[in-house]
Amino acid sequence: MIALLKFVHIAALAVWCAGLLILPLLLTGSHVRTPQPKAARMRIFAHNAYNYCVSPAAVVATVAGGSLIFARELFQPWLFAKLGFVGALVVIHAYLGHCVVELGEKGRFSPLVHPFLVLAAAFAVMTAVLLLVLAKPVISPDLVPDWLRVPLNRQLPFPTVPS
Template sequence: MIAWLKAVHILALMVWCAGLLALPGLFVHRSRLSDTAAAELHRLTRTLFIRVASPAAFVAVVAGTGLLFLREVFTTWMMLKLVVVGVLVVIHIRSGHLILNLFAPHGSFVAWRRWALTGATVCTIAGILTLVLAKPELTPAGLPDWLTQPGGLQSLVDTIKPTP
């Protein structure tokens, strides 16, 4: 069961990331097209985003959440990985926003933005892979005890609130 769920998770991530990497290349072609020709590119871009990348993102997140609870991987590196996955979600949302605005009349997407978005996506994917494959031992050096212990926030609240 876990092996199948992991396979689904990895495949969905591959499709999701491939879609996010392909989108900036499609965006940059918009400025070279007339508004009429851009309609076909818009259709293709929306199809890639709505019918391929977004469902793959959903499946990847659901399968990953299932793996998190089935394998009980509640470690520091995993929580940091979830933060980096959150960055990938932000890139996904930003790409959807670009699709909505880029194909308005006279929309354009300059080449440096393509490379910036692609670079951010590649760095985020590399961060996820690094955390998953290396599983680094991250120590919370310098943090107060209430941040590093389960239930620590409750004990902090108990010391702060006045007793009746």
């Protein structure tokens, strides 16, 4: 079961990361100076790639990864650092989705960040995730503040069981 979860996680992660690297290139390929038929094909391809390939792969990768965490009962500080970087990948994913939607609705987009910088950021974050997973560095729990490590034994401000 663990081997199957790992396979699904790694396969979906490969598709997701490849999509996050190709989408900025597709966005720059649909620039104003590109001939109209080619730019239209690039817009349609970017839309379909994001909606039907990259986003489902992201969901499958995160669900399989979360399942692996609980299946292996792996709660190490390096893993929480990795999850922070995965959060950065999700932010990049959402930003690229915004760009794809804007490109589809207006036929052009005005990026907040140059697509090549998004490409570089995605590559850097993916490299950090890979290094954390392969090295599994020992991270001292003392780096985390006490209020995150020590339970306060307080009642929740809302009922947990429906009345």
